[in-house]
Amino acid sequence: MLNTLKLRYFQGKQFIAAPDTAVLGEKFRGIPLLNTDNSEECIKSASACPTKAISLDPFQLDMGKCIFCGDCERACSGRAVKFTNDHRLAATERTHLIIGSRKTIEDFKDNAVKVREDIHKIFGRSLKLRQVSAGGCNGCEMELSACSNANFDMGRYGIEFAASPRHADGIVITGVINQNMAAALEDTIKSVPRPKIIILAGACAISGGVFWDSDVLKRDILEKHKVDIYIPGCPAHPLTFIDGVRRYLAAG
Amino acid sequence: MAWIKAKNNSPVKMQEIPSLQPDILLSETLKECKNKKRPIGFFGSGEGPDVRLFVVLADDIASEILISSCLFRKDAKYPSLTIKAPSFHMFERELYEQYRIEPEGHPWLKPLRFGADKDHPFFKMEGEELHEVAVGPVHAGIIEPGHFRFICHGERIYHLELKHGYQHRGVERLFVKNDKLNSCLAESIAGDTVIGHSIAYSNAMEALLGIQISRKAEIIREIALELERIAIHIGDLGAIANDIAYQMGSAVFGVTRTLIINSMLDICGSRFGRGLIRVGGVLFDIDDALAERIIVSLDKAVADTERAAKTMFSTSSVLLRLERTGIINKEKAAELGLVGMISRSSGVDLDIRNDHPYGNYPELTVKCSHPQGGDVFARTYIRYAEIIKSAEIVRSLLEMMKQVKGETILIPPANNLLSDSLVVSLTEGWRGEIVHSAMTDCNGKLKRYKIKDPSFNNWIALALAVRGAGISDFPLCNKSFDLSYCGNDL
Numbered sequence: 026m027l028n029t030l031k032l033r034y035f036q037g038k039q040f041i042a043a044p045d046t047a048v049l050g051e052k053f054r055g056i057p058l059l060n061t062d063n064s065e066e067c068i069k070s071a072s073a074c075p076t077k078a079i080s081l082d083p084f085q086l087d088m089g090k091c092i093f094c095g096d097c098e099r100a101c102s103g104r105a106v107k108f109t110n111d112h113r114l115a116a117t118e119r120t121h122l123i124i125g126s127r128k129t130i131e132d133f134k135d136n137a138v139k140v141r142e143d144i145h146k147i148f149g150r151s152l153k154l155r156q157v158s159a160g161g162c163n164g165c166e167m168e169l170s171a172c173s174n175a176n177f178d179m180g181r182y183g184i185e186f187a188a189s190p191r192h193a194d195g196i197v198i199t200g201v202i203n204q205n206m207a208a209a210l211e212d213t214i215k216s217v218p219r220p221k222i223i224i225l226a227g228a229c230a231i232s233g234g235v236f237w238d239s240d241v242l243k244r245d246i247l248e249k250h251k252v253d254i255y256i257p258g259c260p261a262h263p264l265t266f267i268d269g270v271r272r273y274l275a276a277g
Numbered sequence: 278m279a280w281i282k283a284k285n286n287s288p289v290k291m292q293e294i295p296s297l298q299p300d301i302l303l304s305e306t307l308k309e310c311k312n313k314k315r316p317i318g319f320f321g322s323g324e325g326p327d328v329r330l331f332v333v334l335a336d337d338i339a340s341e342i343l344i345s346s347c348l349f350r351k352d353a354k355y356p357s358l359t360i361k362a363p364s365f366h367m368f369e370r371e372l373y374e375q376y377r378i379e380p381e382g383h384p385w386l387k388p389l390r391f392g393a394d395k396d397h398p399f400f401k402m403e404g405e406e407l408h409e410v411a412v413g414p415v416h417a418g419i420i421e422p423g424h425f426r427f428i429c430h431g432e433r434i435y436h437l438e439l440k441h442g443y444q445h446r447g448v449e450r451l452f453v454k455n456d457k458l459n460s461c462l463a464e465s466i467a468g469d470t471v472i473g474h475s476i477a478y479s480n481a482m483e484a485l486l487g488i489q490i491s492r493k494a495e496i497i498r499e500i501a502l503e504l505e506r507i508a509i510h511i512g513d514l515g516a517i518a519n520d521i522a523y524q525m526g527s528a529v530f531g532v533t534r535t536l537i538i539n540s541m542l543d544i545c546g547s548r549f550g551r552g553l554i555r556v557g558g559v560l561f562d563i564d565d566a567l568a569e570r571i572i573v574s575l576d577k578a579v580a581d582t583e584r585a586a587k588t589m590f591s592t593s594s595v596l597l598r599l600e601r602t603g604i605i606n607k608e609k610a611a612e613l614g615l616v617g618m619i620s621r622s623s624g625v626d627l628d629i630r631n632d633h634p635y636g637n638y639p640e641l642t643v644k645c646s647h648p649q650g651g652d653v654f655a656r657t658y659i660r661y662a663e664i665i666k667s668a669e670i671v672r673s674l675l676e677m678m679k680q681v682k683g684e685t686i687l688i689p690p691a692n693n694l695l696s697d698s699l700v701v702s703l704t705e706g707w708r709g710e711i712v713h714s715a716m717t718d719c720n721g722k723l724k725r726y727k728i729k730d731p732s733f734n735n736w737i738a739l740a741l742a743v744r745g746a747g748i749s750d751f752p753l754c755n756k757s758f759d760l761s762y763c764g765n766d767l
Contacts, residue, residue, distance in 0.1 A: 028587070028588040028591070029525055029588055029592075031584070031588075032525060032529060032584055032585055032588050033525070035581070035584060036528075036529055036532070036581075039532040049542070050539070050542050050543055050546070052542065052543065052544075052545060052546035052561070053542060053546050053547075054546050054547075054552075075457075075459065075461045075462075076461075092461055092551075093547075093551075093552075094461050094551065094552050095546070095552050095560075096461075099560070156419045157415055157422075158419075158420070158421045158422055158444070159422070159443075160443070160444055160445070160446050161421065161444065161468070161763065162444075162446075162465045162466065162467055162468035162763050163420075163421055163467060163468040163469045163761065163762070163763055164465070164468025164469070164471070164549060164551075165468070166419050166420060166421060166468075167468065167469060167512075167549075168548075169419050170418075170419045171531075171535075174528075174531040174532060174535070175528045175531055175532045176531075176532050176535050186418075186419055188417035188418070189417070190415075200444070201446055203443075203444075203445060203446055204445075205390075205391075205442050205443045205444075205445055205766075206414065206422055206443050206444075209414045209415050209422065209443070210415075212415075213415050229465075234465070235459075235461050235462050235464075235465045236446045236447070236448075236451065236462075236465070238451070238454065238455075239446050239447040239450075239451055240447055240450065241445055241446060241447045259465075259551065260468060260549070262548070
């Protein structure tokens with residue numbers, strides 16, 4: 026007992042006091058900024074991308090495809106693409122994830138997440154989510170688990186993961202959505218009572234990620250359901266996830 | 278000669294690999310397996326309509342790899358090895374699923390990765406008082422998908438059958454499909470073993486490219502590998518604590534892991550080490566200031582882990598749940614061909630860092646003392662012992678960094694891959710041995726890429742560990758193994 030109390034004493038307070046203003050380490054690769062001035066560098070950065078996230082005409086970077094490996098930034102020495110360490114990457118429309126050359130961090134962040142009034146009213150104070158891994162690599166799964174640990178403590182905002190889809194208000198999908206999981210994913214989505222929200226976490230869920238040209242993807246399920254939030258990353262950082270969901274709920 | 282001998286990461290020419298008659302290869306394989314060799318590769322490669330089977334055995338005493346092959350005609354059959362050497366059971370199922378070469382008499386020749394949409398031929402038991410429990414593929418927690426089928430008598434498990442394949446993403450085929458080097462794909466084979474799989478992939482590619490990376494790059498990779506081991510082991514201690522409702526352990530280990538993975542973010546910008554390792558070396562250096570920060574985090578993490586682990590392992594309600602639960606004894610572990618941490622906790626001492634060392638591991642001691650009872654307690658305690666040991670290794674490696682100042686960290690790969698070659702690359706990830714075998718054609722293009730995650734060997738151990746146990750012990754046993762679904766499903 027004494028040892029347990031001692032253990033508790035040494036732990037102190039571990040939670041991140043203000044996730045809204047938290048800044049990640051310098052080397053973290055977050056929102057990318059683009060510069061079209063030097064077309065040669067643009068070409069170099071586009072051809073370095075392993076997931077074809079960068080298009081040339083016009084020069085754009087799709088954060089839904091991006092795995093934030095930084096290969097483009099190195100190829101152009103940061104002249105065409107430069108990653109900031111801003112982790113607030115979430116968006117409510119797929120097209121908002123595409124970064125053009127004129128965007129600043131503020132442009133992106135201010136417009137990316139649109140609040141839905143009805144969702145805010147019902148789930149603003151309490152949201153229970155069910156996670157389904159559909160052909161993932163356990164990277165996003167570990168980060169989503171970390172959202173609930175004593176550091177990130179997502180539960181303080183009333184956002185928690187539920188064990189059963191019947192108890193959930195929404196589904197978080199990770200992984201590429203492959204043939205073998207498509208049916209189970211469909212069943213799980215059906216089991217969530219309406220109104221429900223759907224969140225795609227990680228590059229794989231949004232676009233297939235590094236597996237974009239695999240022959241076992243079966244992503245037509247996404248055409249049947251409206252996706253509410255896209256959380257980019259490979260894997261999606263816990264703060265990116267918490268920030269995205271909270272802004273969508275407009276939780277104050 | 279029935280076998281060609283190679284070393285870890287040393288390529289052999291395809292012409293030098295013996296091509297035997299199938300029956301001779303199979304009897305030679307059984308003979309060697311009786312002689313303390315163990316299978317680390319047993320895979321096919323298409324040759325027109327026919328299939329060439331490659332058998333790769335590890336000789337852990339001589340630190341050698343034995344390779345041989347035989348040609349099977351399309352749809353050939355052969356007498357199954359599994360009956361005589363059970364460690365082949367998964368390899369034979371895989372070969373059958375991929376190339377339709379049938380091991381006759383295999384006791385459970387079932388789909389491995391492609392049976393999800395079909396009726397799976399589960400084992401059946403008859404009896405009025407028996408019932409079945411089906412779990413998954415969607416589980417209750419935030420974990421990967423897999424299906425478990427229990428046959429129970431009341432609370433007691435008679436048999437557990439595992440059905441996998443739900444995480445199948447076609448990784449091996451993608452390596453062959455893409456001409457370019459694809460380190461990002463290697464990082465996504467299993468997201469909890471980013472460093473382990475990246476090192477195995479990079480070592481294989483560098484061997485085929487004929488590049489020797491700098492010592493500094495080797496040291497940085499090894500630091501990352503040991504940090505990954507520490508981080509996941511700490512996380513697992515927390516998860517095991519959580520499964521026995523020991524909330525203090527769950528909370529403390531959970532935040533202690535954060536210290537280590539944030540050090541990883543400090544090194545390379547990703548909490549799991551993505552973007553650090555590339556073919557030819559590493560992309561991020563560790564300077565003195567960063568080394569200092571790593572040591573500070575490491576010291577704190579080790580102190581916190583020691584304090585929490587000592588408290589946890591002296592709490593009788595914890596020990597009551599861990600001790601004598603889910604036992605895999607030494608004989609069973611050896612017979613099934615278990616690897617890595619799981620085999621070591623059952624007393625079978627296998628560790629690639631020791632048996633087939635590469636990089637700086639010959640200069641480092643990796644052995645640590647730990648219980649070998651093969652129960653959940655042994656599998657939990659070994660994590661604690663390995664955390665302490667790996668922290669020592671990281672400190673020694675950071676010390677070595679001082680000798681290699683100024684060395685380059687990345688040699689950009691300029692050459693083409695060696696043509697007509699096979700290389701076998703072994704790495705000890707936190708779960709155990711990771712084997713990547715890469716084969717090139719006459720133009721120096723990859724024609725077959727074979728990955729074996731330690732989970733591939735070890736899943737069967739979970740099924741056997743819970744036999745006779747109460748079904749409520751299953752989550753705890755499962756967590757004590759903490760096997761990878763995606764590493765198995767590829």
